[in-house]
Amino acid sequence: MSDGQPILKNPGSIGRRRFLKVTGAAVAGSSLATMLDARQAPAQLKGTTLRILTWSHFIPAYDVWFDKFSAEWGEKNGVKVRVDHIPHLEIPARMAAEFAAGAGHDIILNNSTILARLYYKSLLDMTDIFDQLGKKYGGWIPAAKSPIEVEGRIYGMPMYYILLPMLWRKDLFDANGLKAPDTWELARVAARTLKPKGNPAGMAFSHCNDANLNWRSLMFSFGATETDASGDNPTIDSKEMREALRFAKAMFDEGMTPEVFSWDDASDNRFLASGIAGWIHDAISAYRTTESTNPPVFKNTFIAMEPAGPGGKRVSVSAPIVFLSWKFSKNSTAAKEYLTHLVDNDKEGMIQSTGYNMPFLNDNAKKPMPIIGADPKMQVLQDFPKIVAFFGYPGPYTPQIQEVGLLFVLPDIFTRVARGQSIDDSLKWGLGEYRRIFAKHKRA
């Protein structure tokens, strides 16, 4: 007699649908694994289209190489590849539009603003190729998972990160008997000494990404932290943070000029290229551009290891670049295959970016690294992978910490202190903003 309840099947038995599902998944999985192993795209990719949305790289030659590389991969595999370049600040709006439409690019680059945790429910799970590539290239650097891991799964492919080391003028340092800026204290002494001679130092206090990255590097090197390990609670109110703020205020007063309050991401490049700067803390594009714009400055500009804080700690906060792919992409197999191929050619990318792109994979980070390993002035960059961190350190790169970054709360705390507001008041304001943002995300 039926009582209206479904008849329970033997849990061990396999129905037709389940059989099809399991065997289908197994076949697809094994074909992908075989394909990845053999580095050959499956035949079903032929005749499909792969649309890639990426940024306009700071090194234009890299974009030329990237487009050619993508086209060649497409030709080899019978896939029509289309690459669109847009300014990276426009990518969040484009992603929101594509998500709303449920259609768009198959692969999308995120630069600094990593949206994997925001969209993860709609993103392609890349755990399989992430693990496989990690195994193949000696594992990923510790920071690699932070922006793309949600609940143990990986929703993006880390491609490279951009370092912001100390770029200093050796000629000016030598002429004034200064030591290389190996610690923040030495950097401060140099700023204090060089400013009266017309060569102030510069670190942006303004609303720009450099400010977000630089002040985090300084505070983390001072032992301060941004969130706890879970990423759910802000931890900026600490003794170390107060020390970092006190130090930043002194360094600004003694060694910088108010123009740092107005800078954008390219201002420090111009500051260095003009020959005025004693030192800046910026991406190596600043160094590279002086090669053509001011060769004497280029000759005398050296790159230093991330300065150590009072306890000897060094943390370099970098801008991560990852690729994501929509779950609704009509060509996710090609997307995974293409990304795997791209990571396989990571070293070529490093060469084409003239050392700008830093590798996430341990084997690619081994010395000597392409380009930077051969340049005596840039060799020091090879020591950075082990001290790289991202926003939220030591916690993960969460949407709430991203909102903190987008609203420039942390640079604003430093700005308030530099402009003369008390450390207590500035920190109280900043912590309030952090807590409000965190609480809103928790509720959501």
Place this chain on the structure above:
Amino acid sequence: MTGRSHSGGPDASSARAAGVSVAVRARSRRWFESQTSRRLTFGYLLLAPAALYVALLVGIPFLFSLYLAVSDANVGDPVARFVGLGNFRAAWEMDTFWDALRNSIVFLVVAAIFKSLLGTSLAFLLLQSFKGKKLVRALVVIPFTLPISVSVLSWKWMYDSQFSVINWGLHKAGLIGAYGSESWPVWLGQPHLALIACIGVNVWRSFPFSAIVLLAGFTSVPTEVLDAARVDGCSFFQRFRHIVTPMIFPILIIGFLFDTVFTLSDLSVVYLLTQGGPGSATQILPVLAYQIGIQAGSLGRGAAIALMLVPLLFPALFLMLRNLKRRDW
């Protein structure tokens, strides 16, 4: 039962009813065929595309933003829950929101004053006859027609802390010291200067629009009226105040309305110049809404902040339109 009634029986009543119905039909047919109805129908038909356009491109997005503002919608989750006024409360709790609100009002008022002054002066200048007038007329609208990103980037260079051509000019004129001196202005780095710089770009970009609107108004004033006033001994300002202004009032109001909406919703100038910095010195509501709603992905909170512009705009629009109606224009 025959169904006969006291009122004259079925035949009579049905005949009467039929008569009434015929009369109503005839009257309504007559109404539909009347000149008035045809005129109204034609009028509504002509209005329909505009009404449809407003409903589709303004009404629906507005209603959608209302829906977003009371939900926890975010860019990564298609399912949103009702949160009441939670997003508005969250905005009010932010210090940055109040800074943005204050700056938006200052931005609007100061920009409006300068645009009125400069726009009026330019319109009067363009009314005069001089050689090359047509060329000048074409040139003055250039700021308004240039792509905003291009013009704002040019201004960014002019405000550069190191290579500012404005500072260079002021220094050459002996008004400020050399680069690096105390008197060297850092346009986008000092809070008050940064706000002035942003307002300056907005005024530069929009005052030709004010001038063109005013010019259209001025040219519509009959010269006989102005000549008569001149003969009666009215000064320039008396003519402007008592004759020109009342006659072009509707045009002034419409121009002012457009300008208010354009200024309050102008995101590009501040976003490209300062991103709201230094601190929150130049933060305005549209930029804050964009940063939270689109960049950080919290659509609900972004929509709530953007909707805060409505209470700012609505009273101004209401008063202006009511004034216009009272004047019977």
